[in-house]
Amino acid sequence: MITVAKLRRWTPTGNSRQSLFGVGWMTLAQGAGMVMRLGSSLILTRLLAPEAYGTIGPALILLVTLEWFSDLGLRQALVRDPQGGTTELLNAGWWIGLSRAAILAAIVAGLAFPLQNFYERPELAGLLLALAFLPILQALRSPGLPTLRREMNYRALFLLELGQMIASIGFTLVAAWITHSVWAIAIGILAGAAFEVLLSYWLCPFWPSRSWDRSCVRRLLTVSRQVMLNTFAMALVINSDRLIGLRLISVEEMGLYTVAWGLASAFDSLICRACDVYYSHLARTPEASRKVLHQRVCYQVAMFGGLALTIAVVLAPWLLRNLYDARYVGVGVLFAVLIARLIPRALGQIQFQHLLVRAEIRIATLSYLAALLVEAVLLIPLAHAHGALGLALASLVAIVVVTGVQSLFLWTRGQKLLPCAVAFGWTFGSLALLYWLT
Numbered sequence: 001m002i003t004v005a006k007l008r009r010w011t012p013t014g015n016s017r018q019s020l021f022g023v024g025w026m027t028l029a030q031g032a033g034m035v036m037r038l039g040s041s042l043i044l045t046r047l048l049a050p051e052a053y054g055t056i057g058p059a060l061i062l063l064v065t066l067e068w069f070s071d072l073g074l075r076q077a078l079v080r081d082p083q084g085g086t087t088e089l090l091n092a093g094w095w096i097g098l099s100r101a102a103i104l105a106a107i108v109a110g111l112a113f114p115l116q117n118f119y120e121r122p123e124l125a126g127l128l129l130a131l132a133f134l135p136i137l138q139a140l141r142s143p144g145l146p147t148l149r150r151e152m153n154y155r156a157l158f159l160l161e162l163g164q165m166i167a168s169i170g171f172t173l174v175a176a177w178i179t180h181s182v183w184a185i186a187i188g189i190l191a192g193a194a195f196e197v198l199l200s201y202w203l204c205p206f207w208p209s210r211s212w213d214r215s216c217v218r219r220l221l222t223v224s225r226q227v228m229l230n231t232f233a234m235a236l237v238i239n240s241d242r243l244i245g246l247r248l249i250s251v252e253e254m255g256l257y258t259v260a261w262g263l264a265s266a267f268d269s270l271i272c273r274a275c276d277v278y279y280s281h282l283a284r285t286p287e288a289s290r291k292v293l294h295q296r297v298c299y300q301v302a303m304f305g306g307l308a309l310t311i312a313v314v315l316a317p318w319l320l321r322n323l324y325d326a327r328y329v330g331v332g333v334l335f336a337v338l339i340a341r342l343i344p345r346a347l348g349q350i351q352f353q354h355l356l357v358r359a360e361i362r363i364a365t366l367s368y369l370a371a372l373l374v375e376a377v378l379l380i381p382l383a384h385a386h387g388a389l390g391l392a393l394a395s396l397v398a399i400v401v402v403t404g405v406q407s408l409f410l411w412t413r414g415q416k417l418l419p420c421a422v423a424f425g426w427t428f429g430s431l432a433l434l435y436w437l438t
Contacts, residue, residue: 036165036166036169037165037169037263037266038263038266038323040169040172040173041259041262041263042323042324043173043176044172044185045259045325045327045328046325047176047177047180048180048181048182048184048185049255050251050252050255050259050327050328051251051252051255052181052182052255053254053255053256053258053262054246054250054252054253054255054257054258055121055127055182055251055255056127056182056185056186056258057242057246057254057255057257057258057261058115058119058124058242058245058246058254059115059124059127059128059131059186060131060189061239061242062108062111062115062128062243063104063108063134063135064235064239065235065236065239065243066104066108066135067104067135068231068232068234068235068239069232069235078090078093078220087209088216089216090143090144090146090147091143091208091209092212092220093143093146093220094143094208095208095212096212096220097139098136098139098140100135100139101136101138102135102136102139104135105132105136106132108128108131108132108135109128109129109132112124112125112129112132113125116128118247119246121251123182127182127183130186130190131189131190133190134189134190134193137190137197138193138196140197141196141197141200142200142201142203142204142205142206143206143207143208144204144205144206145160145200145204147204147206148203148204149276149280159199159203160196160199160203163195163199164192164193165192167191167195167196168192168195169188169192170188171187171191171192172184172185172187172189173188175187175188229361229365230361230365233365233368233369233372234364234368236372237368237371237375237398237399237402238395238398238399240372240375240376240395240398241379241383241391241392241395242257242258242261242391244379245257245383245388245391248379248380248383248384248391249383249387249388249391250387253330253387253388254388256328256330256331256334256388257334257388257391257392259328259331260331260334260335260338260388261338263320263331263335264339264341264342267339267342268342271342271345271346271349272349275349275350275352275353278297278350278353279353279356279357282294282353283357290354290357291414291415294354295415295416297350298347298350298415298419301346301347301419301423302346302347302418302420302422302426303419303422305343305346306343306346306422306427309340309342309343309346310340310343310426310430310433312336313336313337313339313340313430313434314336314430314437316335316336316339317332317333317335317336317437317438318332320332320335330388333389333434333438334388334392336434337389337392337393337396337431338392338395338396339430340396340430340431340434341392341395341396341427343423343430344399344400344402344403344404344424344427345399345402346423347403347407347419347420347423348367348399348402348403351364351406351407351410352364352406354410355406363406363410366405366409367402367403367405367406367409370401370402370405371398371399371401371405372398374398374401375395375397375398378393378394378398379391379394382394396427400427403420403423404420407419407420
């Protein structure tokens with residue numbers, strides 16, 4: 001029987017120590033990213049009006065959503081496959097990714113003018129046509145990057161992410177100072193992606209060949225069907241608020257919501273990067289030890305991660321109220337609710353890594369579909385009643401449903417419900433504190 005006492009005991013050895021170093025590098029990267037994002041946001045919000053964020057927000061979330069819709073699970077397949085570090089598989093993965101990126105770019109360009117009319121923002125078409133190049137730039141990165149995750153070389157990944165952030169923020173700030181327009185954000189994103197391509201070949205000098213092995217392509221795509229269906233459902237749940245938000249609230253409110261999401265995404269990225277490390281570690285752990293390891297990690301994430309995020313929820317409104325000017329005064333509460341949303345999301349993402357290693361992605365997909373039904377019922381009424389805050393609350397409820405349903409499925413497989421109960425306690429407790437303090 002797995003008790004709380006057993007869950008708390010952990011002496012890091014072997015792969016666990018390597019995972020700790022990986023988490024350390026990723027935490028350092030995301031910590032630096034949080035500081036840089038906050039600093040750049042404080043400068044940008046003095047150079048750009050909320051309407052600029054409200055305009056580019058839907059364009060960026062469209063790119064993210066299409067990226068998730070077409071996720072083939074190549075990175076996970078290359079990390080999990082025993083031969084995933086071979087030249088043949090890495091080269092096949094690179095060409096598959098580039099072909100996918102070209103299709104994505106064509107779709108984004110084709111949607112530019114229809115979405116301009118849908119959102120009633122004339123400047124959106126030009127932004128989408130420019131941002132259509134982003135998937136191609138990202139696909140051009142070194143084919144050898146998956147080997148860094150296979151070898152758990154998170155120091156190199158830290159340097160890659162840090163370099164990209166510095167380049168993106170630097171170009172954005174210069175462009176904003178010169179143009180004072182929404183184009184500054186698009187320029188910074190594209191410049192950062194281009195710099196990341198160059199840096200990836202310096203850190204991982206692996207050049208693609210002109211052909212690929214068809215058997216390697218089939219091998220990598222064996223898990224694609226499950227992964228694509230899951231990411232399709234996940235994208236709809238996580239991105240629906242921003243995809244249709246501009247049709248439900250004003251562009252100014254959407255701008256505030258986009259700024260709050262941008263700040264919260266730094267914490268979300270930290271969770272995702274930590275999950276990358278956990279997946280690499282879990283894939284290398286003997287199957288007999290995985291259940292106990294997973295239970296321990298779930299408990300620790302729910303207990304200590306929930307506590308840290310609850311503190312962030314309480315401090316967020318006061319901190320941002322004192323940092324931003326009067327035009328952005330509403331960002332603080334939105335940011336706090338989106339941080340509270342990350343408490344169940346962190347546990348859900350950890351659970352998903354366990355399901356991914358066991359090739360039981362269907363459980364996560366069903367959980368997202370259940371959340372999608374709930375969000376479809378709540379999103380429009382909450383947005384009409386509470387504006388941007390309604391979007392944040394609908395998103396939070398959807399993530400609670402995902403983690404709750406996923407936990408129930410895992411409970412039927414012998415996992416404990418204690419981590420879920422702890423995470424939900426922190427989530428609703430942090431919201432109660434936020435309501436009392438504001």
